[in-house]
């Protein structure tokens with residue numbers, strides 16, 4: 001099993017261990033009160049001590065050393081259920097401690113493994129209870145005295161709070177992981193910039209704002225010149241480094257409200273809200289000039305260059321596809337005209353502010 005998979009399973013084992021350690025320690029008190037009432041023999045007391053205080057740590061060792069911690073822990077949970085059933089019979093069905101034991105067990109069974117684990121546990125509890133009860137000749141002593149009631153109180157008052165605390169921590173972790181997953185789904189793994197899907201959403205948002213309120217916006221599409229040669233001559237890792245350098249260049253040279261993104265391969269895009277065409281051309285030119293120059297020698301020779309295409313919005317921009325197409329055509333023109341330049345859109349645009 002892969003190490004990460006093993007670690008993920010340990011999360012479940014840890015959760016059950018926390019529940020079991022406190023649960024069994026508290027459950028031992030009402031059982032002990034019944035054993036005291038019954039003047040039980042020493043071996044029963046020893047069994048209780050083992051079950052209540054040694055078993056949780058033994059179960060932890062067994063599960064964490066297992067090659068399949070999840071499965072082993074499921075088995076341990078079923079053993080817990082069987083032992084609870086046996087204790088109900090050993091307590092001669094003393095009403096309050098038995099009901100408390102079974103209801104608390106049911107609560108963490110549903111919490112840790114859902115209705116399936118609950119059903120299986122119930123079955124095992126019944127089997128163990130009938131088997132041990134049968135061996136003892138089904139002695140019954142329903143009555144719970146004051147000592148039994150007092151011995152039940154710690155579990156009754158503490159365990160539900162403990163279960164809720166553990167569940168709350170768990171649900172917070174799930175929320176955090178969902179947030180992380182969402183971020184990863186929207187991020188390009190190499191550069192850390194928004195990926196194509198996220199970037200297109202940002203562009204579509206600006207288009208809608210323009211259609212509703214005539215707020216200007218512009219797109220820049222950029223592509224590294226002769227990137228294939230960078231890969232071929234300096235290796236794929238050097239190519240990746242150039243893409244990351246470009247991503248940092250965009251982040252460092254744009255406003256907070258602008259959205260840079262990697263559209264795929266060596267093609268990137270920038271969404272510029274509240275920006276007219278002239279301003280967008282100036283931004284594109286600034287990026288072009290700074291591309292491929294070492295930070296400590298910004299006036300030095302360019303190690304790699306960029307071609308860029310710019311498109312603003314006007315009443316003739318039918319949809320996002322049309323807007324992208326205009327920027328793409330402008331980029332294509334920049335490539336045709338010799339690369340390392342900013343391409344202009346074919347049509348004059350009405351978007352103001354520049």
Ligand SMILES: Nc1nc2c(ncn2[C@@H]2O[C@H](COP(=O)(O)OP(=O)(O)OP(=O)(O)O)[C@@H](O)[C@H]2O)c(=O)[nH]1
Pocket residue numbers: 190223224225226227228229231235236237238239240243264265266335339
């Ligand atoms: N290192 C690296 N290369 C990539 C990645 N994704 C795509 N490429 C390469 O990027 C190159 C893209 O080349 P093109 O855009 O077609 O052409 P170009 O060489 O940049 O030429 P022009 O765009 O015409 O200037 C291809 O060789 C791809 O294999 C990546 O994540 N990392």
